[in-house]
Amino acid sequence: xxxxxxxxxxxxxxxxxxxxxxxxxxxxxxxxxxxxxxxxxxxxxxxxxxxxxxxxxxxxxxxxxxxxxxxxxxxxxxxxxxxxxxxxxxxxxxxxxxxxxxxxxxxxxxxxxxxxxxxxxxxxxxxxxxxxxxxxxxxxxxxxxxxxxxxxxxxxxxxxxxxxxxxxxxxxxxxxxxxxxxxxxxxxxxxxxxxxxxxxxxxxxxxxxxxxxxxxxxxxxxxxxxxxxxxxxxxxxxxxxxxxxxxxxxxxxxxxxxxxxxxxxxxxxxxxxxxxxxxxxxxxxxxxxxxxxxxxxxxxxxxxxxxxxxxxxxxxxxxxxxxxxxxxxxxxxxxxxxxxxxxxxxxxxxxxxxxxxxxxxxxxxxxxxxxxxxxxxxxxxxxxxxxxxxxxxxxxxxxxxxxxxxxxxxxxxxxxxxxxxxxxxxxxxxxxxxxxxxxxxxxxxxxxxxxxxxxxxxxxxxxxxxxxxxxxxxxxxxxxx
Numbered sequence: 001x002x003x004x005x006x007x008x009x010x011x012x013x014x015x016x017x018x019x020x021x022x023x024x025x026x027x028x029x030x031x032x033x034x035x036x037x038x039x040x041x042x043x044x045x046x047x048x049x050x051x052x053x054x055x056x057x058x059x060x061x062x063x064x065x066x067x068x069x070x071x072x073x074x075x076x077x078x079x080x081x082x083x084x085x086x087x088x089x090x091x092x093x094x095x096x097x098x099x100x101x102x103x104x105x106x107x108x109x110x111x112x113x114x115x116x117x118x119x120x121x122x123x124x125x126x127x128x129x130x131x132x133x134x135x136x137x138x139x140x141x142x143x144x145x146x147x148x149x150x151x152x153x154x155x156x157x158x159x160x161x162x163x164x165x166x167x168x169x170x171x172x173x174x175x176x177x178x179x180x181x182x183x184x185x186x187x188x189x190x191x192x193x194x195x196x197x198x199x200x201x202x203x204x205x206x207x208x209x210x211x212x213x214x215x216x217x218x219x220x221x222x223x224x225x226x227x228x229x230x231x232x233x234x235x236x237x238x239x240x241x242x243x244x245x246x247x248x249x250x251x252x253x254x255x256x257x258x259x260x261x262x263x264x265x266x267x268x269x270x271x272x273x274x275x276x277x278x279x280x281x282x283x284x285x286x287x288x289x290x291x292x293x294x295x296x297x298x299x300x301x302x303x304x305x306x307x308x309x310x311x312x313x314x315x316x317x318x319x320x321x322x323x324x325x326x327x328x329x330x331x332x333x334x335x336x337x338x339x340x341x342x343x344x345x346x347x348x349x350x351x352x353x354x355x356x357x358x359x360x361x362x363x364x365x366x367x368x369x370x371x372x373x374x375x376x377x378x379x380x381x382x383x384x385x386x387x388x389x390x391x392x393x394x395x396x397x398x399x400x401x402x403x404x405x406x407x408x409x410x411x412x413x414x415x416x417x418x419x420x421x422x423x424x425x426x427x428x429x430x431x432x433x434x435x436x437x438x439x440x441x442x443x444x445x446x447x448x449x450x451x452x453x454x455x456x457x458x459x460x461x462x463x464x465x466x467x468x469x470x471x472x473x474x475x476x477x478x479x480x481x
Contacts, residue, residue: 013137019154022193025191026126038061065432070252072125073426074124075125079125081212095119097186104186127421167326250437274411287361292428296435310383339398357466358466
């Protein structure tokens with residue numbers, strides 16, 4: 001499209017700008033909070049933290065990250081069956097803001113639990129509905145070739161928010177306390193909602209694709225009440241506790257994933273072509289799970305490494321621990337536009353989705369191997385080298401994350417689009433939850449080199465295994481890529 005057209009945003013539909021901003025501020029609040037979450041869990045009470053064991057704290061952080069993406073299933077279902085994507089997006093943003101307010105105002109574990117639950121539920125709704133609405137903007141023949149570029153620009157919004165969130169909340173946490181950082185995240189989400197309401201009219205209101213009948217609504221409400229009662233009993237009796245919560249969330253994820261893929265392959269509502277796409281999606285989904293399990297260590301192992309190993313004093317100034325997350329996003333902001341431009345210029349000559357996944361896993365393996373070299377040598381990684389490694393990790397992310405999201409919208413039927421995006425996010429949920437469990441079970445200061453060797457080897461073997469089946473997947477996806 002002409003770049004000077006009044007209804008375009010950098011050559012893309014104007015609504016991309018609106019979705020860009022709501023995602024930016026939601027990610028500002030989310031990553032701002034998450035950048036101080038792990039240290040809030042394991043810092044001592046005298047330092048303002050909760051004094052939780054470091055391994056258990058990493059497991060909790062992983063479960064929380066996984067729960068956010070597990071909640072996209074609920075958000076996708078609400079968008080497809082009850083509220084529609086646009087209203088789900090707005091109301092979910094309100095719930096996110098409420099969660100940050102609770103974290104800021106209620107001290108200790110009670111505030112942590114209720115705040116994280118609200119943020120997880122709200123973020124799940126924002127992510128599934130925003131991504132679905134974005135995919136719906138590129139349905140015409142003229143705009144379809146710009147889809148991957150559009151998703152890469154959308155990814156830029158994520159990383160702009162993720163850059164400034166940790167910088168500001170980290171500063172508030174360092175100079176005041178953790179709750180000031182949580183409060184700043186709430187303010188960020190409030191700004192995002194205000195900005196969204198001003199240009200909400202540009203977002204297409206596609207309605208409710210597959211609404212529930214009144215009778216089914218009553219059944220769903222009764223089922224929800226029963227489910228909440230069961231959860232309350234399991235938690236209240238101690239059957240579900242902090243020691244086994246990771247396994248419980250992993251089990252729930254696995255059941256939901258199997259249920260969705262079984263339904264897509266067996267449902268008469270999917271055509272033979274769509275089922276062929278779903279079968280090709282299965283190995284790609286598994287690779288995504290592995291990627292996020294390994295990449296997710298940026299929220300656990302790399303936070304601890306940056307906190308305890310990397311020399312962080314620069315000209316007398318000690319870089320706050322949360323700023324490590326912003327360091328990653330600086331690279332991402334520069335890279336997102338470049339990668340989007342690359343895919344646009346290559347057009348039909350760009351590698352297919354499976355090959356992009358292979359490249360992502362190989363790049364991630366190289367990044368973690370640098371940690372292996374330093375830890376085996378017993379030398380702390382200099383700050384400049386840590387920044388360079390985060391650059392490599394970000395390249396691996398850009399080769400898979402926006403591409404996988406774009407792929408989910410490509411193969412999804414119109415009535416299942418938001419839920420298909422939510423199924424994609426289940427790979428992140430599984431990966432983050434498994435990553436937290438991996439950190440809790442295998443990470444130790446004494447065995448740090450072995451831990452990073454596991455990460456590097458796992459990435460390498462996954463990439464090589466996928467490379468073997470790339471020709472088969474390309475044939476199955478010949479009418480998609």
